Amino acid sequence: MSDTATAHHEDGHKSLIIDNKKLLMWLFLGSDCMFFGTLISTHLIYRKINPTEIDPTVNLFSLELTSFSTFILLMSSFLMALAVSAMHKGQIKSFRRNVIGVIFFGLIFLGCQVYEFTEFVHLGLKLDTGTFGSTFYLMTGTHGVHVAIGIFWLICMYFYSYTGKMDAHESAVDVEVAGLYWHFVDIVWIIIFTVVYLIEFIGK
Amino acid sequence: MSTTVTETHETSTHYGSHVLKPERSNLGLMRPDHGKSVLIDWLTTVDHKKIGIMYGVIALFFLLVGGVEALVIRTQLAFPENDLISAQRYNQLFTMHGTTMIFLAIMPLNAAFFNFLVPLQIGARDVAFPRINSFSLWAFVAGALVINFGWFLQLLEVMGLFTASGPTAGMNDLVPSMGWFGYAPITGIEFTGAGTDFWIMGLQILGIASLSAAMNFVVTIINMRAVGMKMMRLPVFTWMTLIVSLLIVFAFPAITIALAELMFDRVFGTNFFVTAGGGQPILWQHLFWIFGHPEVYILVLPAMGIVSEVLPAFSKKPLFGYAIVVFSGAVIGFLGFAVWSHHMFTTGLGKVATAAFSLLTMAIAVPTGVKIFNWVGTLWGGRVRFSAPMIFALGFVWMFMMGGFSGIMHSSAPADAQQQDSYFVIAHFHYVAIGGIFLAVVSGIYFWLPKICGKMWKGNLSLWVAIFSTVGLNVTFFPMHFLGLLGMPRRTHTYLEGFGWETYNLVCTIGAYILAFGIFLLVVDIIRCLRSGEPAGDDPWDARTLEWTTTSPPQVYNFARNPIIPARDALWEHKHGPENRKITYEPDDGHGIHMPSQSWMPMIASLGFVPLGLGLSMMQAGVAYMGYVAIFGLLMISLGVALWALEGPGGYHLHPEEEN
């Protein structure tokens, strides 16, 4: 809930009209690029130098399932954009409707991931299975944790909207910042979907 | 959740002094505001100046700790085949010396200057997120405690009050002993014990502290500038803060993930750096230096910023080529991400990669050289006044040049094959670290101490500090160039007689004691200043930047009215420039100055890292019940953050007496 970690300086004049929280979030996302860059590149490096590590005849990935969860995440991003837009217009009911949708879709995505992990473990891919298991689970797991944090954040916002303390101006920024975070989680998945799942598949 | 809606402004009362009625937060709790007790005031403060001072004091303490570690190391090496301390103890000392100096002394010293100066230099009341600032400070303290906790356990063990148990107990290394670089696989579970876990968790916590502080500063510098303070009017120190903060923001995630991967290797048996499972230990080196090389600039750029403030002030001239200095700082920062592998020339990168990194490393010498040219250019035609800050700044330029030149020698990869991991490298980076960063920081201390405490240091003791530290530094580290070229490798706890290293080592050790005496004098001088310095006045140096327009020490609100900045070197132009370049002030809108309320929550949240970090580390080492301690820490963090979110930012208004 980093949006709350602020204090306002109503007297301060800002040379550029960017909200502090928004700038902070964008910086965090820039930093997160390095964060996920490290994880994804670790995975790719080990795929490159240990290409025969997993049995190529076993079809580990179910592309249909992953495409479905990618779709779900993209749609949640769409709803999040609508929620932010609604908040800017001060339509709190529309905001609630959309946010509930985002939370729901996010939970479906997490559910898919849990299902996928369980399947993989049954197929014999564990955390300590060579480097593939290590990098795959740490990478997708970290992404999953990001999704979970996002869901928790949005649930808090949803309930907070009933306290009547939200207003169109300041809370819109808070919602927008949460939205930025959510979209970023989405674009990270776009990359992971392509470089980890699809390209792995055509490499077979 | 939201932050602003509930602000209760019952405060149009006129407060002449700082005594305030504590106000209740949204939770119905008393806010720990001014006037209760000095201790609570400091613990819960969100004032960037107090936070800066605390950073500085803690960092100086760790500078002394790291210095003592270095002295023991040097004493052990004074004679061949010396057995003052065991190999293991030596390894612990050099590991902790490096870690302490980098993460617990230099970085927080820089943070101390950032905190104290940046808002003052840009004409702001505070940083953008005062409570995150407080969180960063206490998270840094938490990380420092976790990383040094091993010493405490080792002490208990020596006294017979504690025995390690569990899988790594036999190793008996409670203090990190794998080097500050922690090259895999020596950090693996089969080679090192609990010390490595403390190190991993400590660094992770320090990373969180640095990241939150850095993002805060970027937002502060971009968003909180006073009217008219355009980017190209920022003081160079603030520019360097901005660049350093961006470097931290973009470099730290690499080490965060690397540490997480290492932790997974140790705890969950993953294979990131385990050869038997297909892992490549070399990957750690890459990830470490992707962080580690920008880290070098994170350490040194603030020093360049300090010197770029001191030299103009004592030459009565603007910085020569301001734009180019700023630009070269940015280029150094950016190129700093492209040269990490020059720390790895001996790891068999292959011809092409070695050549590429060799050339890029030479390229980075150009913007660094540019800065030196500009400092010389600043002196040229000026009127050089030899006061203590200036003497240290002049010493910095000379010593930094020497460190820089041995750096160029490293850039030639084949020559580096002889220098890498020898004492030559130690000489190189200590010239940069002590001759560069330390002298600049001392220069900064003498320059801004009058502003920080309102008192002027006195007498010529500062000159003796300069003499002892500079002489000590050269006597210690100059012979090390030769030691390295005569084949003495680094990180060896002892050496055989007959290799021609004996005299050099003895000289180095003597030098280390001279240097230590210099630092001791520095501490004495600072204490003397605090105890019995004369009032310094607002602008004792006839200086150039905005921080000298406020009182010494500055009021809690920094500026009674917000300044409007007409030019670069605002104060100088105000004093000596034409009439249209005076600093003006915004009109009083009658609402008073909005001040943020103080809070316990950032401290509670960040100190939760102590049980979390210690619990996780010791759980790994097999100590009983540590899992619960870790969970307690996690709960403490969550609780702190949740209450922080719910208490609301609060705030009150101050109405300073009109004095200007």
Add this chain to the structure above:
Amino acid sequence: MSQADYNPLPVSPAVDHSGENEKYHVFVNLALVLAAITGVELVLVYLPFNKAFIFTVLVSLSMFKFVAVIAWFMHLIYDKLMLTLAFGTGLVIAAGTYTALLFLFSTDYVAPHEIPGIIPPGM
């Protein structure tokens, strides 16, 4: 001092609410396009085309999705340049560094896990 620098606007961002309705249509269209691309990607990997071709198309499509979400859903194109700089710097550094890192690793340098005392066959 020119008073032009002095900006008396309030702190909170002045959001232009009149644009929100146009944005709605952009969002809906974008969502449809993104869904369609994901479908195309899924089909594409099964098609018997040249692997390099499929690879190129997949990478381009994912780049497009990536940029589109940033630009419109995250309204970066509506926002201040400073935000693009803050994020873009991180993105460029990450992309550059890790692409370089990927090239620095190659199977040529991989040695099998050493076990003491065994001279590998073929030596």
Add this chain to the structure above:
Amino acid sequence: MKKLSNGYSRFISFATALLALTFLSGCDLNTRMSTFDTKGPIAEAQLDLFMLTVWVTGFIFLVVGGVYVFAVIKFRERPNDDRPLPSQGHGNPLVEIGLIGASVLLLVIIAVPTLKGIWYTHTTPNNTYSQLGTWYEGDDLAAEAEEEILVIRVIGYQWWWEFEYPQFGINTGNEMIIPAGKAVHLELRSVDVIHSFWLPRIAGKVDLIPGRANSMWIQAGDDFDTWVEKNGIEGGEVELQTAYANYLKTEIHNYYYGQCAEYCGDSHARMLFRTTVVGDDEFADWVASQKTGHTAPEDKSWDEWYKTYDSHPESLSGDVNEGLKLFVGRGKCIACHSVQGNPRALGVAGPDLTMVASRQSLAAGWLNHRAEDGSIDTEKQYENFFKWIKEPDVVKPGNLMWKSNGNGIGELTDPEDPDKIKLLTDDEVRKISLYLQTLK
């Protein structure tokens, strides 16, 4: 202010004096591991590059440092200075660009030879001088190896070195032997943590990284063509060959010191190694005797000795026999060490002990018994063996020989209780040492 200036000049003279003292304290650059005293083309190339960087940076230092000192002195504030304020110029773009251009030019002076040097040091040559078929005189060489150069697999352990010669199927520890004037290809491997191979007078370092196939090439002394070219000596082929042989013999054949240069744990400081550079004949002899290994004491065959050992061990008397009995028996040395010839000494966790007594150091180079004249000081050698076997943890803290048996060498009488170890007595250690001294 006057007082300050006085202090400043005092400080400068003090500093200069101390610096000069430091310089003078050690002029001897021809020490055992000096990178200045090069004995091979690689170290020479590296030194040349280093000196180039020294000259270039020294030049810049002189110019910039000179201007700097001049500026500080010339533009200092005088007492009662009432001159007008200095001009408030913000810099001069032309000067700046000129200086940037000049520094780029100076860097190019370093860059071009650096690139050459990288290619030179990274490319193992395969010239006729170095091919095994040309110079190796033993008859035990596989045909396909004739056109290869000598390959040595260097394997790093915590904390010792193994040198394998795969083309000859032999293996030695901590002291490597290479022929003079021949390029040698080193394959660098590690079994545990990262180590680094550094032989300063012959070549700079390359790391031994687990999981990574690093390699380097080294050469002690120039090959014939290079030597002729470098020295510009004229003469007939035979004379030149003699002179060249003489050069190798007097200048290159020697005993060189090396050390691990990457931090590798507790005893990193004590992970040294040695290299003997010898002539072709001597190398062939060494390979041959390394292959043959040793017979049992009193020139018995091993079958005979072991038969007696298994049936009537008490009949094998004398210190050397007793030592060997302990070596294969209670001391359990053969669990980790192998000795060529001895059919039961096949351990692989420790260094190969074939001809261990002809090595001039023990315990990865930490204990020396090389006499002034280059021969082996046998008394010292005995002491070293004794010390190493008696208290290995003192010589090399944390090493496997000490750790593997539960902190000492001897018999574990109760496997459940590591404290009940029956350590070797001084007399037993003496006998083992005496036996080991016969392995030469």
